[in-house]
Every structure is written in C-alpha cells, then in structure tokens.
Amino acid sequence: MNVETKLKAAVLGASGYTGAETVRLLAGHPRVDAIAATGHSLAGKQLSEIFPHLAGAADLPVVKADDVDWSDVDVAFGCLPHGTSQDLIETLPNHVRVVDLSADYRLRDADLYAETYGRAHLNPERTATVKYGLPEWRGAALSGETLVACPGCYPTASLLALLPIIQIIDPDSVIIDAKSGVSGAGRGLKEGNLFSEAAEGLHAYGVGTHRHAPEIEQELNLQADRSDIGVTFTPHLIPMTRGELVTCHVRGDVDQIQAALAAKYADPPFVSVLPPGSPAPDTRHVRGTNNCRIAVYPDRVKDRVVVIAVIDNLVKGSSGQAIQNLNLMMDWDETLGLSGLQALFP
Amino acid sequence: MNVETKLKAAVLGASGYTGAETVRLLAGHPRVDAIAATGHSLAGKQLSEIFPHLAGAADLPVVKADDVDWSDVDVAFGCLPHGTSQDLIETLPNHVRVVDLSADYRLRDADLYAETYGRAHLNPERTATVKYGLPEWRGAALSGETLVACPGCYPTASLLALLPIIQIIDPDSVIIDAKSGVSGAGRGLKEGNLFSEAAEGLHAYGVGTHRHAPEIEQELNLQADRSDIGVTFTPHLIPMTRGELVTCHVRGDVDQIQAALAAKYADPPFVSVLPPGSPAPDTRHVRGTNNCRIAVYPDRVKDRVVVIAVIDNLVKGSSGQAIQNLNLMMDWDETLGLSGLQALFP
Amino acid sequence: MNVETKLKAAVLGASGYTGAETVRLLAGHPRVDAIAATGHSLAGKQLSEIFPHLAGAADLPVVKADDVDWSDVDVAFGCLPHGTSQDLIETLPNHVRVVDLSADYRLRDADLYAETYGRAHLNPERTATVKYGLPEWRGAALSGETLVACPGCYPTASLLALLPIIQIIDPDSVIIDAKSGVSGAGRGLKEGNLFSEAAEGLHAYGVGTHRHAPEIEQELNLQADRSDIGVTFTPHLIPMTRGELVTCHVRGDVDQIQAALAAKYADPPFVSVLPPGSPAPDTRHVRGTNNCRIAVYPDRVKDRVVVIAVIDNLVKGSSGQAIQNLNLMMDWDETLGLSGLQALFP
C-alpha cells in the first residue's frame, strides 16, 4: 500500500470518549492518518494531557475547529454532541467526507428531530436522505457517500437483533430492556456519573422518553414497510464502564427467529449468532472489539422469545462502527483497522 | 422490656451471606438473642473468623446442627440451601418455630417443587399449607404460625410491584426484566462469581428457566383467582454486591396502576410508592434497609406501563424480611429490629 | 429522656457527602434533632431530592445559611469546604456550638494554614487554641468546648495507628502509604472522579504535597514533644466508594508496638487492635461504622514493622467522629447515636 494514498482525518470533539476512542482506533488503521483533533475549552493542550493512555501511540495537539486547515483534511469524524455537530458539519467544505457519530443526521424526519432533540435542524433536506450507517444493513449503500450518520449505541445493538426478525414477529410486541455502562453517558460532569454515585447500584432512566426509541422505530418501520411500529425502550445505567446489552422480549416462533438471525449473520465479520442453548452473551466477551453477539432463548410462556445482543458501546456502538462505515464509504475491506481488536478478558 | 422475655434464636447455615446477615440484624433486635449458629464444614470456628465484620457486635461459635441443644431454642432461621433446609427443618422439635429463607416451603404444589428443584419434597402436606411470608400481603395471617416460608429475593420485589395491580392489568402481559447484585448468588465458589469475571460487565442467566418464575406465578394466580397466568422472567447479573431491581413491563392504565399501588402502600412502614414523575428508584437508596421503593412510568406506547421496584436482596429480599416475618408470627411490631436501618449512600 | 432536652442542630453544607452523612447519622441520635440543612446552589430543594436515600428517614428543606434562625440552633456541624467553613463559622452567634469537619481549625499555626491552604486565616488566635477532636486522644479535653476541629480522614486513621507508638519507634522512619475510596474526594465534579475514570484502576495523587501531612506531623510532634518529625505521606485513589486504609511503615520493635497499641485501645468502644497473626484488616469490616481496626505485622527486614489501620472515611473519618466529638463536648456517652451502626458486609 502506498503511504501517499492514506486519507487524512480530523476528529471533531476529541476531548470526549468517542473522540478519544476514534483517535485510538485510527492509530491502528492502515489507510487513515489522524492529523487533527479539535476541542473547544481544551484547545492548546496535547491530547495525551487529557487522555494519557494515548501518549506515544496516538497523540495530537488539540486545536479549535476554526483553526483547522480543512484543505488538508479528507474525512472528518463528528464526535460532538448533537446540535453542536450539525453546526460544524454544515460549515465544512464539500470535499470533506463526514462520518457523524452524533444523533444529528439519524432521523430522516426533521420534525421528529426537532421534537426529540429540542431544536430545529439546520438542514432538513439533507437529514432526510443521509444514509444510516448500520453496516450490516446499509453497507452496500454507503459506497461513495459523503455523509453517513452512525446509529446510536442502543439502536445499534437493538437493530442488529430486531431487523432480521421484525417481519416474522408480532410487531406490536417489542419490548427492549437495555443496559449500558457509564461511559455511554459521555464525559460530561454530572453527579450521577461520579464513581461514588454510579458504583454499586443501578437504576433505570429516561423511561418512556429516551431519544433512541424513535431512531429504533424509524428503522424497524422502514424494514417492515410500515409506519406504526412502536417499541417499549427502557434503559438502565449499570456500574461498569464499557458495554451494552439489550434484552428484547418479543412474540414469535423461537426456531424461526433463531434461523432468521443465523441466516442473516452467517457471513459478516463482526456479528455472530450463538447456537441454541448457549450461555447468555456477556458484554465482557466483546469488550474492546467491534463485535456483536446475539443469542435467542425460548421463554417459559408460549410464543414469547428473548433475544439478547451485546456490544462494546464505544466500539461497535460508536467509534468502531464509524470506522467500519468509512471503510464502506471508501470501498475498502470493511474490517480495516478493526480486525485486530481482541476482547480484553478478564 | 424484660430480658427474660427474649426469644432464643438459632441461625441454621450461618456461614453463608443470608446467615451472616441474619446474625447481624438480630444483634440489633430488642426481643431476640441469637444463641446458636450452625455450619457444617466451618464448625469449630468463631463466626467472626469467617465474617470479621461481626467481631464484637455479633459473634458466636459455629457448631454442627447435631450439636445444638434444641431444648434451649425458640426459633430457627433456615439459611441453608434448598433441600438441605427441609432435611434439617423436618427433624426439629415441635416447639421450635421456623422462619425458612430457603425455597423449600414456598411452592404449595409438591409436584411443582419436585419439577423445579429436582427432588421430591419430604413433606408435601406441610408445604401445601405453609404461609408464604410476604408481610405486606400475608402479614395478618402469620400470627401464631410455627413455620413461615420467606419469598425469594426476586419474587419479593416482583410481587410487591405486581400483586396490587394484577387484577387491573392484562394478566398475559407481564414481563419481568430483573437485575441482581452478585451477593444474590450466595457464597458458593464458581468462576462466574469471581471478581475478575463478575466485574465490569453483565449477562442474563436462567433465561426462561429461572426457579423464581413459578413462585411468582403461584402468588399472582392466587391473588387473581386464576391458574393460567404465566410470566416472562429474565434475570441479569449486575456488577454490584447488594441490590435488586425489577423492571415490570405490563399493559394497563398508568393512572389506575399508580393509584392502586399508592393506595395499597399508603401505610406500611417499609414499602413506598414514589409520586408520578419521580426519578427512577435506585438500589442504592435502599441499600442496607428493609425498604422497597416502587415507581410507575407511562411508556411511549399506548397502554404499556413500566413498574420498577428496588430492594436490598439481603435485607428485604432475605434476612430482613425473615425478621419481619418473625415479628408478625409473634404479634410484635413488625418493624422491631428493622426500623433503625438507614440506607448507606454513597 | 426528656424530648425537650434535645439539642437542635444545623448541618452547614448538607448537599455534600459529609453533610448528608451527618444528617443521616443524626437521625439515629437520641439527644439531637437536625432542624436545619444549609446549602447554596441547592437551597429551595428538599434534601431528599438531592439524596433520595434520606427520604422519610431524615429529610429537611435546604436553606441558605443566611436564612437560618440561629437563635433556635444549639449546635452547627460544619460540612463546608475549607475557607468557606471559617467564613461562616466566624459569623455565628456565640451560643452556637460548632463541630467543624473542614480543615479550617485543625492547624494551630495560622502561617502553616496559610501556606497549606492558600489563604490567610480569619482568626489566627482561635485556631491556635481550638481543640483537635480525635476523641481517643483528646476526649477528656473536649468537655464544654464550643468549637472542635475534626481531624481529616487520613489523619484520623494515621494518628490512631501512630500516636501510641511515636515515642517507641524511630521518629524519622514514618512512611504512610494511604488508600482512600472516591467518596473521600467529595461531590465536586471532576473528570477524574467520574465512574468511567475512577473504576478499574488506581493512581497516587498529591505525592509529597498532600495537605493532610502537616496535620499528621503537628499531632505526632505534639505527642512526642518534638518539632522535627516529618512523615512521608502518599495517598492513592482506590476504585471503591467508602473506606480508607493506611499502611504505616516504621522502624521499631514489633512486640513493643503491638503491646503499646493493645494497651492504649484496650477499652475505648470504637478502636480495636487485632491479635498478632490476624488476617489483615479490611475496609469492608468497618464500612458504615465509627470503628477503626488496627493490626501490626513484623516485616521480613529486621526492625521494620508494618502497622495497618482501616476506617470508613465518611463515618470515623468524618461525620461519625464529629458526632462522637459532640457527645464529648456535651459530657454524654461518647457512643450516643453511633453504637447501633453495624458493618455492612458483603
């Protein structure tokens, strides 16, 4: 491979966890060089002052987005909060491809975006057509795209489990009981995320109101060619840093569901379906990787089935999937920079 | 109070967590003295050698059950594993009241017991009539009883949330997604309970097969005067020591459900129902106490409701409830020995 | 006891951890009623909105300090940060007794205070004579005092271990390697205290510069009637919420050291010295209590000895000791409100 062919990447919002994780993973990517890391309040520091684990391996100066020479940038990873993300992305020159990890371009319906995120979208026409980057489902469509919206962490796990079966289950039966590690809440300073308040206990949050529910519904309805599927989505904050598990309670035939999932994911590199009777998948088994593991269990109540999926929220649920999306946008092997990741256990 | 009136208690199986917790709580009970602690392999040691936190406050020599002078014992707390528990309880003299924390006398149907726990019951007639000690529901009936079966930890939280509403919800809609700390698995030595394998991740277990499901169904059916209610029960092992949270997904009217729960628990000392719109209950808020907190949330899908309950699995889910049951068997104030417990936070 | 004789207490700074813990413990005190809780940014809320674990048991409205009717207050617990604490305490009317948990009145030398805490002391003459409330050492002297300075959490554990032996060890040999749970850092919002950054790892901090070192030295020098004792003090942040352990490396005779500690703490209710050869004391064994456990070990190197002490930083290291100090100021049994606390294990 020719070094000259490497893409030059900017990571927008590198002082958060998804930004740092993107920088970390790019350091192992053979065809991309991270050349800029942006931050606002931390501009002027080295990234390794904020994240010492990056020292040596993947260090960069943090600069303000305004100070980036965009003419030198081929691709930008948007690791900013929703709102802030579109504000910057809409100002970037056309030649900069964008992989956006925020929520800003996930919802096709700008009114739903406004209702869900509490502000008008800057570019309703663009968000209506942006590709939703769940590679196992939209992979082929990403080739050549200039802006891809990465799914939220919960939607990633939920949709990988539900999209293959939404047409063979009772669509009104979907209950997603979700559990996430605290890193999913980002690096923002809130009492509830302090160690002393997030360790040794758990609670639900956003019951009936979490913003990832409309995103999950959008994709399920698209897949089922309907518009009326609603899901119960109840997330819980778990005293662990990384990892996400969704427990999907549905009505359907357990054998059909197992078969549909196994068929769908017979080949792709990152998603695997466990054989019937397997021990339940564990977030520890995918920690640090771009993998998703799915298992299907018959319930004791007839025609109820439990489908469980686990991911690392910062990799497959965020930065890893973003890189997988870039690979597909560029028509590269989708595993570039990701195939060497091994689960860290114990 | 006359010291001579104190009951003399034996704790059977004091070398497990529920045994140690019972000894600890009895040390603060004004009308009970723990005078014997039994154990098998650890007999001959002081309890404080096994559990140093009991040194000074609540120490006892551990003796074999065969070596206890039962003539001196008024009440026995059964903290043994199922099976082992009935084997000993059935040999105790008649004058010894028993509060059994094991599963042995929870199921009225001995055939269901045999199917669920893999062995025949020693005394099917007795188990058919033993009182199920969920004090907020069976409290009045416990007066004068000589054997009471304490509910399992999951059934305690689940039933406190569901019994008041089972007759106003769709009884075929009950999905209980449960989460427990690792102490719920007891002190038995298994790789999965090692810190290195239980920290920083989570998984479901016993999906569709957990032994607490038939127990929950028994009580819901009794309450609803039916026999066909089945529940989906999916427990998860959470990286925390104490605490249990059940997320109950049901179909019904949210206002009716809130009202029924609030009415039922307007008075009792330990169970409280949060006002509508409250932050979700957290296991940390009941840690170390005999309390249960319940909250009700409307789901985004019409007529679906989420009811969440939290307890400390070792107190309200086990040893604390056992003492509450003893208080009721003796016609004492049900809060004796329990009212001073304060939640330890952070 | 006459209800009219109850002291009325105000807790200054109730929205931090030591404030909340003081309110919690006072709820179990037979001779004190907490009647006011002050806070600045959170004034107007109920305390239970900030700390739901206090709901029911120990709730109070949070008010600004300016809005407290001090004529009705007998005693104030100062749970504010250093600096802020003296600013308020110096304005209180004379009839209000004060137990200050901050660092403001711990150092007798106002110049050392200024150097250590970066600001001039408002009342150098007062701090020069305020009693240092380590009850096992200054207990008798506290009777009738109107202002007592509670020791820091690290000094509490360190001094309980070292004061009885400072005159029989090489005073130039003292190395204190200390470990604290994250609650010791308080409720302030810093990235390093987020669960995601404080779990699953550890680091030292304040190496060679921690503010508790001069406090430890002051008391050791007073006890040894010297002025030149210096200590190495190296604290570490441990991924747990509560608990503090100090490992003191000294030169001396192990038998003399064991004997001196055992003699000193033969009687007091809260401090115990383990017999030689005991398993090492564990912070879990004192969690939630006002206890301190100390153990002595011979090192493999001749004449080196390791003395280990454990406390709960929020109880004996802070709020519990404050209440113990109040008891002594009032000539009450020093265990009032504290004797019923039991260690929560597991």
Added chain:
Amino acid sequence: MNVETKLKAAVLGASGYTGAETVRLLAGHPRVDAIAATGHSLAGKQLSEIFPHLAGAADLPVVKADDVDWSDVDVAFGCLPHGTSQDLIETLPNHVRVVDLSADYRLRDADLYAETYGRAHLNPERTATVKYGLPEWRGAALSGETLVACPGCYPTASLLALLPIIQIIDPDSVIIDAKSGVSGAGRGLKEGNLFSEAAEGLHAYGVGTHRHAPEIEQELNLQADRSDIGVTFTPHLIPMTRGELVTCHVRGDVDQIQAALAAKYADPPFVSVLPPGSPAPDTRHVRGTNNCRIAVYPDRVKDRVVVIAVIDNLVKGSSGQAIQNLNLMMDWDETLGLSGLQALFP
C-alpha cells in the same frame, strides 16, 4: 514472511488467566501459531467454552498434556502453578523451547526456592543458571536460550523501577508498597476473590511474607553486587481486575534518580519515564498493553523519593512479557505481536 517459518506453540495450563491471555496475544503474533492448549480438569472442551471471548479469534481444543504430540511443538508457554510447572517442563523433549511464566525457575538458589515455595526443586542445577527474563535488563542474554523464567508481576514492576537506581540510593531504604487487581490472584476459587468480597474495599495480604520479595531481592543484590539488600514488600488487593501499581519509597537524590531512570529507558519500546511534575501514572493508562510507566516524585521529607511504576499484570506482568522473551530468544524484533496493543480507556 514465510508461513512455513512460523513457530508452533503449546500453551500449558490454558484454562487459567495467564494461559488464556497468552493464547489471546499469540493470535496476533505474526511468527507464532498456537497449536495446542493443555488443561487437566477441562480437557475435552474447546477453550472458547471456558473463555467465550476467545471464540473465533483464538480457539483451540483443550487437551491433557500427555496427549500433546510434542514432536510437533517448537515452544511451550508454561502457564501452570509453581510446582506443577516444573513437573511438566522437566519431562519435555529437548527440542521444545520453554518460556515459563510460573515461579519455578526464577530463584537461582534451590534452597531458597524450597524455603519459599515449600517443596524441593526437581532440577536445582538448571534453576541456578536459567535466565531471568526481564527483557529490559536481560534482553541480550536471552538469545538462543531454551528455557527462560518470566518474572512475577510484582517483581516486574518493582525491578523496572528499582534496578536502574539501586546503586545510587540507600540500599537499606527500599520499601515497596504494592497494589494489584484481583486477576493477579488467578482463577482459583477462594471466597476472598468472589465479587461480593473483593469489591468495594481493600486489604493488605502476605505482609512480610510474600513470595515475590526474595525474587526482588535476588535481582537487586545481583545488580548491586551485594547479598544483603532486603526489601519491605507489602501487597494490597485492589477492587479492580487488571493492573498493578508499585509505590517505591527510597532515600536518595530525586534528580539523580530521575536522570538514571530516564537514561535507562530512553529507548526501549515498552518502558517510559514520565517527565518531572507529571500526574501520577495510572494503571488504566497501560491496561491491555505491554507498557510500563514510571514516575519520580520528591517527598516533603528531605532525601526521600517516591518512585511509582504501573503495568498490566496480565500483559507486561505475565503473558506479554513472556512473548517479548520469546521474541528475544528467537532474535526477533522484541515487539512482535505486542506493538499493536493499545490501552483501553475508559
């Protein structure tokens, strides 16, 4: 690189953590293929049944050591407990190179081995001359060796910090206060390693008696050409899975110490010395990597210095260092299979 040139490796004792970690790391090594994994009680299973995180990436059938065709094996990694390790290694055919991760060949003096580990050594002559595989110190000497003893995890961190300075500090001053995650205790089943008993607290262990102390002393004495250096070594069990931190308290000149460490580790790929004034090194910053970070701090007491080193106990403290040693035995680049490891944070 020619596939035919790959070494064929057997991992002895693959059902423990160091065994699994060795298999995991070998999966990323370009010149080694793991072809056999041995286990005793678990023989007959797939390794991925024991360690699901290895599924796909690095799976092997577990076989008894007796059933391995040694003629096909080039190198064996000994991941067995001490004692068991030499019992097997001494039976291997001569052509099998051995990298032993156990303690069996670390001590040159077989009498000291017997005293420390409680059994006679099978091959005192061999252990007297086996190379001690601390690559940054014995690297050049490992070329062509057929048996290398990997240092213990604590000695690795301690010696990397102390070997460069032992000749410029007071050799009688060395106090090592060490902290390890629970994975350092291995996968053996003990109550103290259960999550419920290892979370949310800490304690010291093996005070004055830990087996790693003689190993550290052996190497320090060799380096200083003395025989009388003794060290205080006090390890603590920390509620985290991976990671090890040693806090070394020494007497010497801080600038000399900083300079000596910086000079020694100016070049090697894995060990780095932080600049003066850096935030203290954190185990999280090396998690999952073969790195060691060292920092030097002046103490407040004159001529006392604190040197802190952090490693991942399962990588640099065990399996990673073993692979680094193999690379050196084979005259390969010592970073093969290890250079791509990135610290997982948060």
